[in-house]
Amino acid sequence: xxxxxxxxxxxxxxxxxxxxxxxxxxxxxxxxxxxxxxxxxxxxxxxxxxxxxxxxxxxxxxxxxxxxxxxxxxxxxxxxxxxxxxxxxxxxxxxxxxxxxxxxxxxxxxxxxxxxxxxxxxxxxxxxxxxxxxxxxxxxxxxxxxxxxxxxxxxxxxxxxxxxxxxxxxxxxxxxxxxxxxxxxxxxxxxxxxxxxxxxxxxxxxxxxxxxxxxxxxxxxxxxxxxxxxxxxxxxxxxxxxxxxxxxxxxxxxxxxxxxxxxxxxxxxxxxxxxxxx
Ligand SMILES: O=C(O)c1cc(=O)[nH]c(=O)n1[C@@H]1O[C@H](COP(=O)(O)O)[C@@H](O)[C@H]1O
Numbered sequence: 001x002x003x004x005x006x007x008x009x010x011x012x013x014x015x016x017x018x019x020x021x022x023x024x025x026x027x028x029x030x031x032x033x034x035x036x037x038x039x040x041x042x043x044x045x046x047x048x049x050x051x052x053x054x055x056x057x058x059x060x061x062x063x064x065x066x067x068x069x070x071x072x073x074x075x076x077x078x079x080x081x082x083x084x085x086x087x088x089x090x091x092x093x094x095x096x097x098x099x100x101x102x103x104x105x106x107x108x109x110x111x112x113x114x115x116x117x118x119x120x121x122x123x124x125x126x127x128x129x130x131x132x133x134x135x136x137x138x139x140x141x142x143x144x145x146x147x148x149x150x151x152x153x154x155x156x157x158x159x160x161x162x163x164x165x166x167x168x169x170x171x172x173x174x175x176x177x178x179x180x181x182x183x184x185x186x187x188x189x190x191x192x193x194x195x196x197x198x199x200x201x202x203x204x205x206x207x208x209x210x211x212x213x214x215x216x217x218x219x220x221x222x223x224x225x226x227x228x229x230x231x232x233x234x235x236x237x238x239x240x241x242x243x244x245x246x247x248x249x250x251x252x253x254x255x256x257x258x259x260x261x262x263x264x265x266x267x268x269x270x271x272x273x274x275x276x277x278x
Pocket of ligand 1: 020022060091122148149150151191192193215216217218219220241242243244245
């Protein structure tokens with residue numbers, strides 16, 4: 001999917017919501033456990049209920065890997081089920097020496113090899129250029145590089161000051177600057193946690209045109225209003241993810257209906273913020 005396609009979806013749905021499919025067998029409604037593939041059944045109903053409000057889905061791969069072979073099968077069925085005009089993100093946070101990264105890229109991008117055909121994958125920047133480039137070699141696919149993450153531990157490394165060409169800057173700022181040599185805003189996005197919204201205005205100076213994947217609203221307490229105010233660019237440039245606050249809003253038989261209602265509320269709020277660029 002191209003950047004323009006994504007923008008058009010955002011305009012059509014008046015939404016930049018990404019629903020996180022972090023599907024935990026221990027949290028899904030009990031009545032689903034009797035079905036043949038409870039994880040897929042949960043996802044299927046969540047997708048049916050929320051697709052009109054979401055422009056992206058992000059399964060976090062950990063939730064599937066933890067289930068072994070069955071988990072990978074549920075993941076594949078889920079990806080095949082998501083409507084093709086909705087952007088898909090494999091939240092796998094991969095990255096390794098070049099030849100290994102190439103195999104990780106095939107895992108998520110090469111349907112003939114793995115059965116999976118995601119639009120994008122999250123990648124950790126720590127190992128540098130040659131760990132990221134193999135993902136960028138896949139035409140039409142996206143790398144979503146961790147920029148500034150939502151968790152407390154982001155302060156351990158990402159905020160540390162480094163000196164580059166005589167200039168003091170935070171390590172995450174250097175990640176945003178340097179990685180633009182590897183790929184442009186048509187193939188790369190950055191993760192910026194919603195809990196770091198106070199840094200968004202600065203981040204936008206470094207990456208004015210890129211899309212940002214922003215997790216951390218909902219269960220982690222980030223503010224959609226602040227993220228939108230400081231992070232939006234003229235093509236929206238935001239995919240705001242929410243998982244637990246939507247998919248586990250109810251764990252009764254009405255879970256899909258209640259998830260739809262939560263997604264709708266987020267979409268309505270987003271529609272208001274989008275008026276700034278329409
Ligand atoms: O890459 C991510 O998506 C991610 C980066 C980050 O900084 N913080 C973060 O929470 N995430 C992911 O976003 C999702 C957040 O889920 P909720 O907190 O339930 O909305 C999880 O899948 C996290 O792994």
